[in-house]
Amino acid sequence: MSQDLTREEHLAAIKKADREYYELDDPVLADEEYDALRRDYIDKYGAEDLNYVPGGATGDFDKFTHPSPVTSLSKWTKGVDDEADLVKKVEELWPVVIQPKFDGLTVVAYPNADGSCRFVTRGLGGRIGEVLPNFIREYEGPGVNKSGYAVRGEVYITQENFAKMNEELMAHGDEPMKNMRNAAAGLLRRKERSPYVDYLSYVCYELPGEDVTPQEARQIISSHTEFKVTSMQELASPNSALEEIEAYYDALKLQNTIPIDGIVVKSGQRNSLEKFGFTAHHPRNGFAYKALSEKFVTVVRDVIWQMGRRKATPVAIVDPVEIDGATVTRASLHNAAMIKELGLSIGATVEIHKANEIIPQITKVLEPGDTEITLAVCPSCGEPLEEINGQQFCNNPACDERIAQDIAFVGSKDVLNIDGLSIETARKMVAYWKEQYAAVKPTYTILFSFTAEMLAKLEGFAEKSAEKLYNSITAASQDVELPRFIKALCLPGIGTDVGKILADRFGSIEEINQVIAEAEEPQAMLQEINGIGPKTAEMLTSNKFSMAVNMLQRHVTIAPYAKQEAPAGEYAGKVFVLTGKMAKPRSFYVELIEAAGGKEGKSVSSKTDYLVIQDVNSTSAKAKKAREVGTQLISPEELENMLL
Ligand SMILES: [Zn+2]
Structure with missing residues (x-):
C-alpha cells in the first residue's frame, strides 16, 4: 500500500497509525501492515526519521530518567526474514533461552529503601519514562522489591479479565476497549485511579543494565521480589531452533490466556551484553521472533x-x-x-x-x-x-438512546458508581418516563427523580430490587467527589482527566465559577492550565456548562475537596519555536519539549522563551526578531542537553 506514497505521505501514514494505536486506542491498521509500512520506509529512506518512540512520554506525569536505557530487541519476522539468518543468530548467541514476548506496556519497578517501588514507563527512546501515579494494588506498598535492582516487566490484561471488564463497561453504557495491549496503557496512564487497574497483571523478566544471564535475572526476581516472573525454556539445538520457537509460540497461543506478540530469544552466555554490545538501537545479545498472524x-x-x-x-x-x-x-x-x-x-x-x-x-x-x-x-x-x-455522531439531545447511555455512564464505576444500574435499566427508565410524563422532556437527570415505587413498575423489577436500586442511587448522590461530579455533567470534551485537573486547581465548583467570572479572558486563562485545550475552555465558559452544573446540583451534593497543584518542572509551560534544518527530525525535538512540559510555538513573539536554531548567530528574520524580543537562541544540541 505504500508504493504510491511520497516520502512525506509515507511518514505521515506511519505517524497517523502511531497516534491511532497509542493515543486513541483505535488502531486502523493491522499490526503487520504497520510493520510493513515501517519496513518499506526504512528500506527507501533509512531509519533516521523514525528515530522516535511512538507513544512516548506525554507530559501529564512526573518524568523519570532511566539510569540505563530501557532497550527494545531487533525483530526477526517469519515469512519476511531469511530463515538461515535466524539459525546463524542462534548459533552466535548459543546457549539460548526463549521467553514469551508480552504484548503489553513496559514498566520498570525501581525499588525505594523500604522495598516499595516507583513504577516507570519506558517512555521516549527508553530514556525518559513517566512515573505512574497508580499501579496494581497488590504491588503498591513496602517490601515488594527487596532485590536492590530495578526490575523490568510487562503489564497486560488476560483474555478473561479483558472480557469481564468490557462486559462491565458495556453494562454501564460505556464503549468497550478494543485492544488488549492498549487496555494496560489506557488504564494506567490516567491521573485518577481507574477501578479496572486491578484487572491488570504484571510479569517481570529482566534487570535493566545488569549484565546477568536470563536464568540469573529470573532467580533474583523470584527470590527477592513479589513479582511474577516469565516462563523460560532452553533451546535444544541451533538447527532445530525455528521449530522449537514455533512450537513454544503455538503452545502459548493455544492457551490463549495472555496477549503475546512473539517470542524473545536471548543468549544464556555470561556477560553477553559486554560481549555482543549494541546496535544503534538494540542490544545484540538477543532478538524477538515475530510471526505474521493468520x-x-x-x-x-x-x-x-x-x-x-x-x-x-x-x-x-x-x-x-x-x-x-x-x-x-x-x-x-x-x-x-x-x-x-x-x-x-x-x-x-x-x-x-x-x-x-x-x-x-x-x-x-x-x-x-x-x-x-x-x-x-x-x-x-x-x-x-x-x-x-x-x-x-448523534447530536440530538432528545435521542432516547443518548439519554439512556448518559444515565448508564453516570452510574458507571468511574463516575457515581451506582450499583445495579445497567444500560438495559437506563433504557427502561427513559421509556417509562416518556410514557408517564409526556409533557416533561427527559434528560439524564431523570435518574434522580425516580422513586422506589416508579422503579418497581419497570419490567423485571420487584419491590425489593426497586428499593435496592433506589437506595444505591440515593447513596451515590451524596458527598460526590468533585472530579466525579464534573464527569457526571455529561458534557462533550469534559472527559476522564478534566474533572481531576479542575478539581486539583480550583477545589470547588464555586471557585471555578468565580475565577471564570472574574477573569478578563476566561478562555485564555483556562487554556494555560496543562491539559485544557481550546474546545474544553470554550465549553467551561459557556452557558451550557453553568446550566448543567445548576441542574446536577439540584440532585447531587459535592464533598469538600482538597486541591493540590502538581509540582512543575523547570521547563513546564515554556514556549519553544523551532526553525530551519536540524540534525534530527523535528518531531524528535518536539517530543523532547513536550516531555519536559514545554510547548511548541509557531512564530516568535515576546511569549517565546527559546528559539531553537542550528546557527545561533544566524541573521534570519526569525533570529533577529528573537533577539529583539529577548528570546534566548539555542542550538538543537543545547536543547537536547538541557532537556535530557
Ligand atoms: Zn439518536
Missing part, C-alpha cells in the same frame, strides 16, 4: 451500526469463519473512515485478521461488493448523524 477470507453480508454514548460504530456481519476454534460472524470496522479507506461495500470478499483482539478486523478488500454502505440517520432516534473526523 488471515482468513470471507464475505461481508451486512453492516450494522451500534450506538455508543454519542458515536455510532459500524460492525460487519460476515459469512461464518473458523478462527482459533471459534466461529466468527462479525468483524470490527471502528468507524466510517475505515469503510472509506478500505473501499468496503456489502457483498465484498474481504481478508480478515485476528491479532490480540476479541473481534477480528477487516484488513483488505479482495473483491468489491455491489451495495454501498450508507448511514444517514441514528439507528435510535432517526435524526441525521453528524460526521466529525470520520466518525458518526
Whole structure:
C-alpha cells in the first residue's frame, strides 16, 4: 500500500497509525501492515526519521530518567526474514533461552529503601519514562522489591479479565476497549485511579543494565521480589531452533490466556551484553521472533451500526469463519473512515485478521461488493448523524438512546458508581418516563427523580430490587467527589482527566465559577492550565456548562475537596519555536519539549522563551526578531542537553 506514497505521505501514514494505536486506542491498521509500512520506509529512506518512540512520554506525569536505557530487541519476522539468518543468530548467541514476548506496556519497578517501588514507563527512546501515579494494588506498598535492582516487566490484561471488564463497561453504557495491549496503557496512564487497574497483571523478566544471564535475572526476581516472573525454556539445538520457537509460540497461543506478540530469544552466555554490545538501537545479545498472524477470507453480508454514548460504530456481519476454534460472524470496522479507506461495500470478499483482539478486523478488500454502505440517520432516534473526523455522531439531545447511555455512564464505576444500574435499566427508565410524563422532556437527570415505587413498575423489577436500586442511587448522590461530579455533567470534551485537573486547581465548583467570572479572558486563562485545550475552555465558559452544573446540583451534593497543584518542572509551560534544518527530525525535538512540559510555538513573539536554531548567530528574520524580543537562541544540541 505504500508504493504510491511520497516520502512525506509515507511518514505521515506511519505517524497517523502511531497516534491511532497509542493515543486513541483505535488502531486502523493491522499490526503487520504497520510493520510493513515501517519496513518499506526504512528500506527507501533509512531509519533516521523514525528515530522516535511512538507513544512516548506525554507530559501529564512526573518524568523519570532511566539510569540505563530501557532497550527494545531487533525483530526477526517469519515469512519476511531469511530463515538461515535466524539459525546463524542462534548459533552466535548459543546457549539460548526463549521467553514469551508480552504484548503489553513496559514498566520498570525501581525499588525505594523500604522495598516499595516507583513504577516507570519506558517512555521516549527508553530514556525518559513517566512515573505512574497508580499501579496494581497488590504491588503498591513496602517490601515488594527487596532485590536492590530495578526490575523490568510487562503489564497486560488476560483474555478473561479483558472480557469481564468490557462486559462491565458495556453494562454501564460505556464503549468497550478494543485492544488488549492498549487496555494496560489506557488504564494506567490516567491521573485518577481507574477501578479496572486491578484487572491488570504484571510479569517481570529482566534487570535493566545488569549484565546477568536470563536464568540469573529470573532467580533474583523470584527470590527477592513479589513479582511474577516469565516462563523460560532452553533451546535444544541451533538447527532445530525455528521449530522449537514455533512450537513454544503455538503452545502459548493455544492457551490463549495472555496477549503475546512473539517470542524473545536471548543468549544464556555470561556477560553477553559486554560481549555482543549494541546496535544503534538494540542490544545484540538477543532478538524477538515475530510471526505474521493468520488471515482468513470471507464475505461481508451486512453492516450494522451500534450506538455508543454519542458515536455510532459500524460492525460487519460476515459469512461464518473458523478462527482459533471459534466461529466468527462479525468483524470490527471502528468507524466510517475505515469503510472509506478500505473501499468496503456489502457483498465484498474481504481478508480478515485476528491479532490480540476479541473481534477480528477487516484488513483488505479482495473483491468489491455491489451495495454501498450508507448511514444517514441514528439507528435510535432517526435524526441525521453528524460526521466529525470520520466518525458518526448523534447530536440530538432528545435521542432516547443518548439519554439512556448518559444515565448508564453516570452510574458507571468511574463516575457515581451506582450499583445495579445497567444500560438495559437506563433504557427502561427513559421509556417509562416518556410514557408517564409526556409533557416533561427527559434528560439524564431523570435518574434522580425516580422513586422506589416508579422503579418497581419497570419490567423485571420487584419491590425489593426497586428499593435496592433506589437506595444505591440515593447513596451515590451524596458527598460526590468533585472530579466525579464534573464527569457526571455529561458534557462533550469534559472527559476522564478534566474533572481531576479542575478539581486539583480550583477545589470547588464555586471557585471555578468565580475565577471564570472574574477573569478578563476566561478562555485564555483556562487554556494555560496543562491539559485544557481550546474546545474544553470554550465549553467551561459557556452557558451550557453553568446550566448543567445548576441542574446536577439540584440532585447531587459535592464533598469538600482538597486541591493540590502538581509540582512543575523547570521547563513546564515554556514556549519553544523551532526553525530551519536540524540534525534530527523535528518531531524528535518536539517530543523532547513536550516531555519536559514545554510547548511548541509557531512564530516568535515576546511569549517565546527559546528559539531553537542550528546557527545561533544566524541573521534570519526569525533570529533577529528573537533577539529583539529577548528570546534566548539555542542550538538543537543545547536543547537536547538541557532537556535530557
Ligand atoms: Zn439518536
